Amino acid sequence: MSLRKGKTKITLESSIEAALLAVEIYNKPRTPFRVEGFITHMIIAWTRLFHAHFNHTIGEKYYYKKSNGRYEIVDGEKKSWELKTCVSKYVGLSDGVKSNINFFIKLRNKIEHRYIDREEVGIMIFGECQALLYNYENTLIELFGEDYALNESLSFSIQFSRIRKKSQLEASKKLLSKEIKELKQFIDTYRTGLSDDVFNTQDYSIKLIQLPKISNTNRNDLAVEFVNWNSLSSDDKENYEKVTAIIKDKVVKKEAINPGRLKPGDVVNQVNERTGSNLNHFDHKCLYYILMIRPLRSDVDEDPFNTNTKYCHYDEVHDDYVYQDEWVNLLVHIIENGLLNKEIWKKNWDNKTPLNITNLEQQNGEG
Numbered sequence: 094m095s096l097r098k099g100k101t102k103i104t105l106e107s108s109i110e111a112a113l114l115a116v117e118i119y120n121k122p123r124t125p126f127r128v129e130g131f132i133t134h135m136i137i138a139w140t141r142l143f144h145a146h147f148n149h150t151i152g153e154k155y156y157y158k159k160s161n162g163r164y165e166i167v168d169g170e171k172k173s174w175e176l177k178t179c180v181s182k183y184v185g186l187s188d189g190v191k192s193n194i195n196f197f198i199k200l201r202n203k204i205e206h207r208y209i210d211r212e213e214v215g216i217m218i219f220g221e222c223q224a225l226l227y228n229y230e231n232t233l234i235e236l237f238g239e240d241y242a243l244n245e246s247l248s249f250s251i252q253f254s255r256i257r258k259k260s261q262l263e264a265s266k267k268l269l270s271k272e273i274k275e276l277k278q279f280i281d282t283y284r285t286g287l288s289d290d291v292f293n294t295q296d297y298s299i300k301l302i303q304l305p306k307i308s309n310t311n312r313n314d315l316a317v318e319f320v321n322w323n324s325l326s327s328d329d330k331e332n333y334e335k336v337t338a339i340i341k342d343k344v345v346k347k348e349a350i351n352p353g354r355l356k357p358g359d360v361v362n363q364v365n366e367r368t369g370s371n372l373n374h375f376d377h378k379c380l381y382y383i384l385m386i387r388p389l390r391s392d393v394d395e396d397p398f399n400t401n402t403k404y405c406h407y408d409e410v411h412d413d414y415v416y417q418d419e420w421v422n423l424l425v426h427i428i429e430n431g432l433l434n435k436e437i438w439k440k441n442w443d444n445k446t447p448l449n450i451t452n453l454e455q456q457n458g459e460g
Contacts, residue, residue: 101149105237108141112229112243119222128215132201135225136176139194142229143179146236155179185235189296190228196283196297197225203279217280220298228296278410354406354415363421368428376435379442380424381405384450387414401450427453 115134118124147155157165157172165172180186180194200218215222230243284292291297355363357377364372381387386404388395397407404420407413427433432453441448 101145104141104148105145105241108138108145109233109241109243111135111141112138112226116226128218129204131222132197132204135229136197136201138229139225140176140179142233142236143176143183144173146183147174147179155182186232187294187296188291189224189294190232192287192291193221193224193228193297196221199283200276200279203276214276217277220300223299224295224297227299274410274412354408354417355421356413356415360416360421360424364424364428367421367425370428372424372428376438379438380433383438383441383446383448384453385447386420386450423453426456430456432456 111134115131115138118127118130118134121127124130144155153171155174157174159165174182176194177198180191186194233241233243287297357374361372361374361377364370378389382389384401386401387407388397388399397409400407400414403417404423405414405416408415433448440446
């Protein structure tokens with residue numbers, strides 16, 4: 094389709110410019126507000142794309158009107174449909190595309206008044222970001238033709254091979270900022286609320302596995318290719334599933350959070366009830382430290398996920414630790430059989446001397 098000068102063409106060109114700017118911001122290293130900038134400009138790009146389509150097909154009916162038939166005016170301008178309304182009015186989108194756009198509408202509303210320029214968020218939502226861009230270009234071509242395709246204007250972002258150093262991995266796990274934790278909780282909740290069919294579609298989130306092309310490569314081939322899943326043969330799809338069976342990124346739905354897990358107070362109370370001892374929270378702290386089932390909070394260099402998962406788990410959402418019944422059973426065995434006492438564990442605590450938990454487990458009939 095070749096558009097003549099007019100409002101539709103101006104709005105469409107503005108949409109494309111917003112999308113290109115979004116990509117430029119996202120791919121530029123060390124850009125401030127990188128994630129926020131990409132999301133904001135892609136929301137603008139999608140909104141103006143729909144406005145161009147509606148202006149071309151239904152005229153100015155995409156503006157809000159009052160009950161008296163007059164247009165609603167905001168800051169001297171007619172109020173047009175926001176993106177959420179555009180998505181509901183346009184009937185050509187798949188459930189995956191709708192879910193992807195709605196995800197970013199809600200996320201944009203959450204980040205509008207907060208600073209989230211942290212790599213952790215960009216890493217978490219990379220698949221959704223990539224899908225948002227691919228879906229935009231596919232819809233752009235569908236509405237206005239191949240002449241407006243963006244792939245000739247874009248280049249692949251060069252990646253460093255050692256993408257995530259230890260410090261980055263630890264930062265990604267800790268997500269120390271309260272606001273980052275709130276955003277992560279929103280992202281996890283939104284994904285979990287999707288059906289498997291929608292979550293697994295490439296329309297909602299692009300899942301990529303980066304593998305080097307090393308054998309039988311034609312010297313005229315592109316160094317990087319994006320393969321459309323729908324164009325693959327059944328044999329190729331089967332081979333892909335074998336690869337993803339090895340490297341799998343999946344959301345697991347559970348009926349409850351931390352079922353059967355115990356808080357520190359629960360551990361202390363149960364041990365005291367079963368042994369008649371007077372274990373307190375400091376005693377418990379000494380024991381979990383010298384038996385190395387979890388790190389201390391004061392040790393900022395330690396990975397909080399570095400726990401003995403037989404006895405203890407780190408709860409990332411609440412930034413605390415929960416314990417298994419096996420931990421209570423082991424402490425009861427230790428105290429009832431006199432394997433350790435307060436004098437011993439306090440001395441080891443003071444000297445920062447860990448004990449071999451395996452020996453205690455063997456005496457408890459384990460291992």
